[in-house]
Amino acid sequence: MALPDITSRTDLEQALRLFYRAAFADPLIGPHFTEIARLDLEAHLPRITDFWESALLRTASYRGNALAPHAALHAAAPLTAAHFGRWVQLWRATLDGRHAGPVTERAKAQSQRIAVAMLRRLGEEGTGGGTGGFVPLSAVRLASGSAAV
Numbered sequence: 001m002a003l004p005d006i007t008s009r010t011d012l013e014q015a016l017r018l019f020y021r022a023a024f025a026d027p028l029i030g031p032h033f034t035e036i037a038r039l040d041l042e043a044h045l046p047r048i049t050d051f052w053e054s055a056l057l058r059t060a061s062y063r064g065n066a067l068a069p070h071a072a073l074h075a076a077a078p079l080t081a082a083h084f085g086r087w088v089q090l091w092r093a094t095l096d097g098r099h100a101g102p103v104t105e106r107a108k109a110q111s112q113r114i115a116v117a118m119l120r121r122l123g124e125e126g127t128g129g130g131t132g133g134f135v136p137l138s139a140v141r142l143a144s145g146s147a148a149v
Helices: 009-025 030-036 041-057 067-076 081-098 102-126 134-144
Strands: none
Touching: 009 030, 009 041, 009 081, 030 067, 041 102, 067 102, 081 102
């Protein structure tokens, strides 16, 4: 049976709930969510759903600065290519288990672009250096499960 594509806000919210369940439990990125950011998922979920709905379903739901909370988190505990790679890996696995189609593929590609852009911007602002092209390779390796962290 073919998996359905992402077509609605409900699809996104359900996928995000599954993703965050995996992310919170992940030994690499989980502590950033649970111990450092102390993320309240019920408070955060509408905003992050707005973000993905705007990006994928072309709504104007999201009005915010996605970099700001990540910069604050990075200041408290640096986010590395391995962290962003794991984020991409978990997001892709979540989507692959629930959805297939052009919007789903766009969601996976967008996560890769977000990871690269975030790390580049955090590196420039947080450490004074760029990524030197490392993020795409690390994210691809983590997404495919071929790199240990």
